[in-house]
Amino acid sequence: MDTSAHPLDQAIHLVALEEDRYTGHITPAYANMVGPFGGVIAATMLNAVLLHPRRMGEPVALTINFAGPITDEPFRISARPARSNRSTQHWIIELTQHGEIAVTATAMLAVRRDSWSAQELTVPDVPPAEQITPSSAPVPIAWVKCYQMRFVDGLLTMNSADTSDSSLSRLWVRDEPPRPLDFLSLTALADVFFPRIFLRRQAPCPAGTVSMTIYYHTDSQELAAYGQQPVLACARANQMHKGFADQTAELWGADGKLLVTSQQLVYYKA
Amino acid sequence: MDTSAHPLDQAIHLVALEEDRYTGHITPAYANMVGPFGGVIAATMLNAVLLHPRRMGEPVALTINFAGPITDEPFRISARPARSNRSTQHWIIELTQHGEIAVTATAMLAVRRDSWSAQELTVPDVPPAEQITPSSAPVPIAWVKCYQMRFVDGLLTMNSADTSDSSLSRLWVRDEPPRPLDFLSLTALADVFFPRIFLRRQAPCPAGTVSMTIYYHTDSQELAAYGQQPVLACARANQMHKGFADQTAELWGADGKLLVTSQQLVYYKA
Numbered sequence: 409m410d411t412s413a414h415p416l417d418q419a420i421h422l423v424a425l426e427e428d429r430y431t432g433h434i435t436p437a438y439a440n441m442v443g444p445f446g447g448v449i450a451a452t453m454l455n456a457v458l459l460h461p462r463r464m465g466e467p468v469a470l471t472i473n474f475a476g477p478i479t480d481e482p483f484r485i486s487a488r489p490a491r492s493n494r495s496t497q498h499w500i501i502e503l504t505q506h507g508e509i510a511v512t513a514t515a516m517l518a519v520r521r522d523s524w525s526a527q528e529l530t531v532p533d534v535p536p537a538e539q540i541t542p543s544s545a546p547v548p549i550a551w552v553k554c555y556q557m558r559f560v561d562g563l564l565t566m567n568s569a570d571t572s573d574s575s576l577s578r579l580w581v582r583d584e585p586p587r588p589l590d591f592l593s594l595t596a597l598a599d600v601f602f603p604r605i606f607l608r609r610q611a612p613c614p615a616g617t618v619s620m621t622i623y624y625h626t627d628s629q630e631l632a633a634y635g636q637q638p639v640l641a642c643a644r645a646n647q648m649h650k651g652f653a654d655q656t657a658e659l660w661g662a663d664g665k666l667l668v669t670s671q672q673l674v675y676y677k678a
Numbered sequence: 679m680d681t682s683a684h685p686l687d688q689a690i691h692l693v694a695l696e697e698d699r700y701t702g703h704i705t706p707a708y709a710n711m712v713g714p715f716g717g718v719i720a721a722t723m724l725n726a727v728l729l730h731p732r733r734m735g736e737p738v739a740l741t742i743n744f745a746g747p748i749t750d751e752p753f754r755i756s757a758r759p760a761r762s763n764r765s766t767q768h769w770i771i772e773l774t775q776h777g778e779i780a781v782t783a784t785a786m787l788a789v790r791r792d793s794w795s796a797q798e799l800t801v802p803d804v805p806p807a808e809q810i811t812p813s814s815a816p817v818p819i820a821w822v823k824c825y826q827m828r829f830v831d832g833l834l835t836m837n838s839a840d841t842s843d844s845s846l847s848r849l850w851v852r853d854e855p856p857r858p859l860d861f862l863s864l865t866a867l868a869d870v871f872f873p874r875i876f877l878r879r880q881a882p883c884p885a886g887t888v889s890m891t892i893y894y895h896t897d898s899q900e901l902a903a904y905g906q907q908p909v910l911a912c913a914r915a916n917q918m919h920k921g922f923a924d925q926t927a928e929l930w931g932a933d934g935k936l937l938v939t940s941q942q943l944v945y946y947k948a
Contacts, residue, residue, distance in 0.1 A: 475761035491745035529916035
């Protein structure tokens with residue numbers, strides 16, 4: 409591993425083994441309450457595809473299922489192309505640790521072409537990043553320090569006086585230290601939100617993402633133009649019922665382009 | 679196959695082969711422009727899990743990737759439990775036809791328990807189903823006749839005078855003939871929307887769902903209480919860019935409960 413690399417690149421670093429197989433381990437910098445930050449696990453699963461010699465095109469869709477806990481010890485990833493078409497490719501990815509499958513994923517890649525376009529969702533009217541003071545989360549977890557977060561609204565305080573009927577959070581966020589935006593950092597950023605149930609209740613409870621889907625509405629050329637700029641990250645829950653809550657999220661470029669739409673399902677016990 | 683069964687149950691019917699393997703074929707009643715209706719393919723993938731002797735719990739999340747075209751000829755499905763925990767289970771499902779993988783999927787099942795609950799998204803204020811006249815789609819495809827659709831707004835007319843800046847559709851919809859609501863019919867209903875780009879342009883173009891994720895915010899007991907009632911189905915696109923458009927969708931019970939949230943990615947050429 410290149411210890412001069414950005415902490416994110418160290419965390420998602422993989423070593424290729426035999427065909428379709430990789431090994432890696434997630435660095436303590438991205439530790440969560442239990443195991444590593446899910447966003448970095450997702451980026452690591454995608455990284456196995458991006459490094460693969462048979463890869464064709466760029467990510468358009470990624471689904472990650474967090475099937476069991478993982479630790480910061482080494483794991484194996486298998487990434488196999490299930491189907492390759494002329495301009496699209498579908499992957500099945502599995503992470504195994506201690507002899508058990510802990511994460512499953514599917515990814516779709518495509519060679520994108522210019523087309524008729526329409527951005528239908530309106531970018532939120534919020535102050536620019538530089539007008540907002542960065543804040544730190546009221547939870548002692550490592551990965552949060554890997555991001556600079558500037559909250560427009562929906563700050564987690566864990567103060568019961570701040571409970572509300574809305575789980576909406578909107579924040580400007582970038583890697584800390586800064587890192588150029590690409591599909592890998594964008595993938596981790598799509599999971600940067602605390603469980604919405606924490607925000608509703610401003611109180612902790614057992615909770616964790618069990619499945620996450622990310623759609624990428626951009627390509628590497630467009631992403632490169634953002635450099636180290638922050639993205640505007642927005643998330644809210646729609647339904648919390650019988651132990652599972654959903655979350656709808658968007659990542660916006662500072663220029664108002666909708667770069668990512670995502671949804672996730674979160675287990676909770678409350 | 680039981681030819682007295684509901685057409686949906688005939689379409690998604692599977693025969694168990696050796697361990698983890700099934701065979702089936704989708705009936706012409708659910709034919710789409712090219713191959714069968716994606717919603718019924720999704721329901722068939724889920725059916726392989728629901729029929730599996732090692733199944734534990736009920737669906738909470740399903741992701742389907744339409745990797746290649748399928749025909750109405752026989753296919754094979756493999757469904758294997760990747761990870762079984764105390765109260766959750768993760769599956770990897772693959773459909774193969776003519777020697778190639780054509781559909782991949784992951785599913786998560788769970789034993790749900792009562793919990794703190796909150797429905798945050800507000801049910802749309804629309805007239806009840808019985809006040810709206812059913813309409814037929816202006817496209818000569820078979821599967822549309824398997825649903826009764828009553829449009830509140832966002833009707834596809836293929837009349838260029840009806841183009842708009844909104845791709846929102848809201849309709850009351852149920853199986854035709856009526857069928858009790860369950861996870862299988864709900865899965866197919868989550869894909870009941872025409873590509874949003876058709877609605878924006880009120881003109882045809884090559885388009886098709888390439889990936890779809892469904893979260894189920896209900897259980898079989900709650901679903902049974904709906905019987906043959908229609909659901910309120912709502913969908914809109916957020917971003918259409920470089921050949922791929924997303925779609926966010928909800929299915930609501932007639933009692934105002936949010937039963938399903940879903941997103942999908944649609945390929946288009948325009």
